[in-house]
Structure formats: structure tokens, C-alpha cells
Amino acid sequence: MATTASDTLVIGGGLAGIVTALELLRAGKTVTLIDRDSPERFGGLALWAFGGMALVGTPLQAKMKIADSPERALADWQRFGELAPDDHWPQQWARYYVEQSRPQVYDWLLGEGIKFMPAVNLVERGMNGDGNSVPRYHIVWGTSRFLTLRLIEQMHAAGQGGRLKVLHGHRVTQLDHAGGRIAGAVAVDEATGRERRLSAATVVLAMGGINGSHEEARRNWPAGRPLPKTMLNGAHPFADGRMHHWAADQLGARITHAGEMWNYAAGIPHPFPHFPGHGLSLIPCKSALWLNHRGERMGPEPLVTGFDTHWLCQQVAAQEKPWTWQLLNRRIALKEFAVSGAEHNPRIRDRQFLRFVKETLLGNHRLVDQMAAQSPHFIVADTLAELAAKMNALTASHDIRVEQLQSIVNAWDGLFAPGGQPESDTQVRRILQARQWKPDSLRTCKPAPLQRPGAGPFIAIQTQLITRKSLGGLQTDLHSRVLGADGQPIDGLYCVGEAAGFGGGGAAGKRSLEGTFLPGCILTARAAARHVAAG
Numbered sequence: 001m002a003t004t005a006s007d008t009l010v011i012g013g014g015l016a017g018i019v020t021a022l023e024l025l026r027a028g029k030t031v032t033l034i035d036r037d038s039p040e041r042f043g044g045l046a047l048w049a050f051g052g053m054a055l056v057g058t059p060l061q062a063k064m065k066i067a068d069s070p071e072r073a074l075a076d077w078q079r080f081g082e083l084a085p086d087d088h089w090p091q092q093w094a095r096y097y098v099e100q101s102r103p104q105v106y107d108w109l110l111g112e113g114i115k116f117m118p119a120v121n122l123v124e125r126g127m128n129g130d131g132n133s134v135p136r137y138h139i140v141w142g143t144s145r146f147l148t149l150r151l152i153e154q155m156h157a158a159g160q161g162g163r164l165k166v167l168h169g170h171r172v173t174q175l176d177h178a179g180g181r182i183a184g185a186v187a188v189d190e191a192t193g194r195e196r197r198l199s200a201a202t203v204v205l206a207m208g209g210i211n212g213s214h215e216e217a218r219r220n221w222p223a224g225r226p227l228p229k230t231m232l233n234g235a236h237p238f239a240d241g242r243m244h245h246w247a248a249d250q251l252g253a254r255i256t257h258a259g260e261m262w263n264y265a266a267g268i269p270h271p272f273p274h275f276p277g278h279g280l281s282l283i284p285c286k287s288a289l290w291l292n293h294r295g296e297r298m299g300p301e302p303l304v305t306g307f308d309t310h311w312l313c314q315q316v317a318a319q320e321k322p323w324t325w326q327l328l329n330r331r332i333a334l335k336e337f338a339v340s341g342a343e344h345n346p347r348i349r350d351r352q353f354l355r356f357v358k359e360t361l362l363g364n365h366r367l368v369d370q371m372a373a374q375s376p377h378f379i380v381a382d383t384l385a386e387l388a389a390k391m392n393a394l395t396a397s398h399d400i401r402v403e404q405l406q407s408i409v410n411a412w413d414g415l416f417a418p419g420g421q422p423e424s425d426t427q428v429r430r431i432l433q434a435r436q437w438k439p440d441s442l443r444t445c446k447p448a449p450l451q452r453p454g455a456g457p458f459i460a461i462q463t464q465l466i467t468r469k470s471l472g473g474l475q476t477d478l479h480s481r482v483l484g485a486d487g488q489p490i491d492g493l494y495c496v497g498e499a500a501g502f503g504g505g506g507a508a509g510k511r512s513l514e515g516t517f518l519p520g521c522i523l524t525a526r527a528a529a530r531h532v533a534a535g
Contacts, residue, residue, distance in 0.1 A: 002196045004165060005200070007030045008020075008031050008202040009032050009200035009204070010024075010031060010032070011205050011243070012034075012035065012207040013033060013034075013035025013036075015043065015144075015147075015521040015525075016206040016496040016522075017044075017525070018043065018525075019151060020206060020494075020526075021159070022154055022155040024533060025159045025164055027532075027533035029163075031159065031165070032166075033167070034166075035166070036172075037169070038168060039168045043145075045235070046148045046521070047148050047342070048144075048341050048342055049144035049145075050139070050342065050348075051139055051140030051146075052121075052514065052515040053138045054136045055136060056073040060118070060120055060138060061134075066120060066134050067134065070099045072134070073098040073136065080126055080509075080511050081094070081508050081511050081512070082509050084509075087506070089483075089507075090257070090503075090506045090509065092504060093476075093504035093507035094507050096478055100523060104526055105523060112151065114146070114147050114150055117138075117348070120136065120138055121139070121440070122134070124306070124307070124308065125307050131307070131513065132513050136515070137514060137515045139348070142350075142351050143348050143349040144342060146351070169191050171188055173187060181492050182200075182203045182492035183199065183200075185197075185203065205494065206495075206496050206499060208236055208239030208497070209241070209470025210239065210240065210470045211234075211469060212236045212238060212467075213237075213240035216241040220259045222260075226314060228319075228464065228465050229321075231263075231267075231465050231467055232268075232277060232466040233466070234278075235468055237276075239498070244499065247474055251482075251490050253475070253495075255475075256474075256505035257509075258473075260472045260501075260506060261470055262309070263469075264281045264282075264468055265463070266281070266284040266305070266463040267465065268282060271374040271375050279466040280341070280466075282339055282463060285305075286305060286430070288326040288332060289328070289408060289412060289427075290324060291325040291326075293321040293395070293397075294399050294404065295325065295399070296408070303315055304427050309511070316465050317465055323395070323462050325460050326461040327458070328450070329452075329455045329457065330368065330380075330455065330457055332455075332459075334365060336445060338364070338367070339371075344367060347359055379394065380457050380458070381460075382456060382458070387405065388400045388402040389402075391462070412449070415447075469517055471506055471509070472501045472506045473500045473501035473502075473505050474500050474505055475500075476503060477489060480494045480525075482495045495528075497524055497525065502524065503524045
């Protein structure tokens with residue numbers, strides 16, 4: 001069996017693994033990075049992600065006169081995430097995040113040549129104002145794809161002279177340990193079947209979460225929460241939790257908060273899937289009516305995105321059938337419809353500022369027409385009768401009655417008729433609340449009738465719950481060292497990014513303030529690299 005030796009072995013080629021390798025190489029260490037995927041997919045989910053980051057106390061916030069502070073952010077984080085006061089390491093990592101996201105993420109990325117778009121967005125406000133109390137959502141100019149490719153480039157530059165070995169297409173089959181200390185791993189080249197021993201005094205686990213395996217996600221699903229019969233996969237299929245269990249069973253590591261997940265309520269099958277079950281996560285239109293499988297408006301509290309994703313997912317998961325419908329018209333779609341990720345946001349991804357501004361002001365005709373042409377789950381019709389027929393054809397059912405759709409639409413439109421009281425409807429109030437923040441007003445329609453002349457045709461989007469990120473993982477201290485059952489670090493073993501629940505085995509608690517994942521990868525990776533280099 002061939003052997004590759006280095007100071008540190010990094011297992012996983014996502015953002016957390018790349019940042020760890022980059023920082024270790026800059027500190028003078030030799031690094032072997034092993035990744036199961038192909039070279040063109042090197043970067044993991046970060047290569048395809050949108051690039052939103054929750055950052056605290058940045059110059060961009062100050063420029064927009066947003067009064068933020070670590071203390072305010074921590075209060076929001078603890079309240080919204082429902083972190084238990086005695087949950088020591090998640091609490092420690094939450095505090096570390098809000099205190100360090102400015103210097104360790106924002107400033108560091110600027111130094112790496114990565115910039116942010118000139119607006120900060122307000123997301124995850126909470127159903128009753130208990131989420132983000134101020135805008136914190138910064139968007140990487142070029143999306144996460146540009147960020148990832150830039151850091152990969154920097155990593156290779158830092159690893160010149162043979163100090164970096166990257167093994168693509170290799171799958172770890174076991175962790176090596178001797179005398180209670182990690183000693184490396186064994187991997188197999190999936191193309192040739194040849195095994196290789198990877199010798200290192202330090203191993204950093206960066207293999208992602210568990211949500212790429214629906215079996216593992218279902219096994220850990222909290223008993224008190226509804227579980228849908230089917231789900232789409234928005235995670236990485238290689239993030240299956242297997243190595244979490246190896247670390248626990250072989251080395252005594254602790255897996256905590258494995259049932260906490262950050263899924264999304266509105267996914268559609270990818271028209272050109274990268275793997276079986278691959279889904280796209282939509283950013284649901286705030287002005288769309290969210291309907292159950294029978295075409296009835298869901299409630300009594302209407303579903304509106306941007307306030308509490310965790311709550312939305314539970315409402316969708318509790319439905320009789322595992323899909324719901326978004327009912328809207330083209331006017332709404334042009335202004336509000338979006339798909340998360342770099343793939344469907346080319347103006348931001350390719351840094352085409354003027355084209356981005358044009359689409360924002362005049363409507364995203366390109367994306368709406370693309371989805372109408374490519375996805376059978378994006379249904380367009382001139383009349384509600386035609387729409388109902390197409391919805392039933394898609395589900396091979398008679399669940400949707402045109403009379404039901406017409407009744408729902410008439411009731412909504414009646415809010416805006418003479419004598420109507422639009423603000424008596426909670427969804428209207430939430431839309432108006434969102435429009436108070438200028439960046440949101442640019443992407444959110446003023447409430448209006450669905451049957452408004454010239455606003456058609458009608459659109460119905462069939463959506464279902466889509467898995468995304470694990471909020472739990474291997475428990476780590478503030479140096480990203482993996483902790484054993486006795487609470488002590490396991491010698492030589494570190495864990496970063498999603499594999500560590502983005503720090504401490506569950507730093508976000510039950511809910512994320514959204515945008516905490518990419519920074520969580522960077523923060524945990526840089527903490528690990530600093531401690532390894534200092535040792």
C-alpha cells in the first residue's frame with residue numbers, strides 16, 4: 001500500500017477544508033487534502049452556494065446606518081436559536097462568531113480580494129420580530145463560487161514546492177489511530193480501487209454534515225416534529241454522516257444536536273440533476289399564496305418567507321401530502337422569484353453589475369422564462385381553469401378544483417376592492433413590513449389583486465421540503481479540537497465547518513439567523529489552523 005505523509009491531513013474539499021489547508025500552508029506546514037469528488041467539483045457545496053453571510057458590525061452596515069454590535073447579535077442568536085443556557089460549547093461558539101465575524105471573515109475576505117455587494121439584507125426576522133433585529137445578510141460579489149475558486153487559487157499558490165498534495169476522487173475508508181492518538185487515515189482511489197495510507201500527526205475532519213443521506217437525516221429527525229414522506233436533496237450526497245460515526249465509535253468523539261437541521265420549505269427537482277434526488281431551493285415569492293395539495297390556502301397563519309424558515313419547514317412537513325403550491329402571476333414572479341445558489345444567479349456570479357441592476361429594476365425575465373421552459377413543476381396558464389388542469393396532470397390526481405382556486409383568488413383580490421381591508425390579512429401586513437427596508441422593496445411587489453389586468457398569466461409552482469445543512473455535528477472547543485465523552489480533546493483530531501455543526505457541535509441551536517454557514521466554515525477552519533500551527 002502506497003503511503004503519503006504530511007504534517008496535517010485534511011479530509012474534505014469544501015470551504016472549511018480549503019481554508020484550513022490554506023492557513024496551514026501559510027504557516028509553513030505540509031498538507032494532504034483528500035476529496036471524494038472530481039476536480040471540477042472541488043469546493044463542495046460552497047462552489048454552488050449563493051454566498052450570503054451574516055456578519056456583525058461591518059463598514060457596510062455602518063455605511064447604511066445599521067446600528068449593530070456583537071452584544072445585539074448574540075441576543076438575537078440566542079433567542080432565535082433557542083440555545084440552552086447550559087449548552088456550553090454552542091454558546092461559546094455563538095459568542096465567538098458574533099465577536100469575530102468582522103475581523104476573521106469580513107476583513108480577511110477583503111484581504112483575499114473578495115468583495116461584497118453594496119447592500120445588506122434583512123432576513124429571518126422571526127414571526128414576532130424575534131429573529132434578526134437589524135440587517136446582517138451580506139452577499140459576496142461573484143457568489144460563493146467566486147469566493148471558493150479564489151481561495152482554491154490561493155491555496156495552490158501557498159502550497160508550491162510540493163508542500164500541498166490534493167487527492168481527488170479518493171474516499172476515506174478508515175481513520176488510523178495508535179495509542180489514543182490520531183495517526184492519519186486509509187483511502188481508496190475510486191477510479192482504480194488502489195488503497196493509500198495517509199500518514200499525519202494531525203487530522204482535520206471537514207467532510208460536511210449528514211443531510212446528504214436521507215436515511216441518516218430521517219434516523220436523527222426529532223421525534224416531536226413532522227417528517228414528510230419524501231424530500232429533495234439540497235445537500236451534498238457524500239455528506240452522509242459515516243465519518244461522524246467512525247470518529248465516535250473508534251475515537252470516542254461526541255455527536256451532538258444531530259437532529260437539528262437547516263432545511264428549506266420550497267424545493268423543486270433540479271431540471272438537470274447532478275445526482276439522484278437533487279433539488280433546487282427556491283426563495284419563495286412573498287406575494288405568492290401558499291396552498292396545500294388541494295389548493296387551499298395554508299393557515300391560519302399564512303406562510304411567508306423571510307421570517308422563520310424553521311417554522312415554514314414544519315408547516316410544510318405536517319401536510320397530508322409532501323408537496324405544496326405557490327400561486328402567483330407573472331408580475332410577481334418577475335420581481336420576486338429567485339432560485340438560491342450560484343448556478344441560477346449568473347449576473348451576481350459573473351459580476352455583471354449593469355445587467356444585475358437591469359434585472360432588478362425591470363424584472364428577471366430570463367429566470368422566469370428559463371424555469372417555465374425547463375421545469376414541469378413551474379406551471380404557466382392564462383386561466384385558473386387551465387392552471388388547475390395542469391396542476392392535476394402533474395400530480396396525476398383530481399386534488400385541485402378550479403372552483404377552489406377561484407374562491408381563494410377572489411378572496412385575496414377582494415382585500416383590494418373598494419371597502420376591502422388589505423391589512424386585515426397577515427400576509428399583506430408581512431409584505432408591507434418587508435417593503436419598509438429599501439433592498440427588500442426592490443424585490444417585493446406592492447400588494448395587489450392576482451387578477452389585476454396585465455399581471456398574468458397565472459403561475460403555480462409545486463414545491464416540497466428540501467434538505468440542506470446539518471446544525472449538529474462533532475462537538476469541538478474553540479480551537480476546533482474534537483472532544484471526547486469526558487469533555488477532553490482527542491489528541492491530534494480537529495473538526496471544522498458543517499461536520500462540527502459549524503462549531504461546538506451545534507452553534508446555531510434550532511434556527512439559524514441565515515447566512516451563518518459560510519462564515520462558520522471560515523471561523524472554525526481558521527481557529528483549527530491557528531492551533532495546529534502553534535502546536
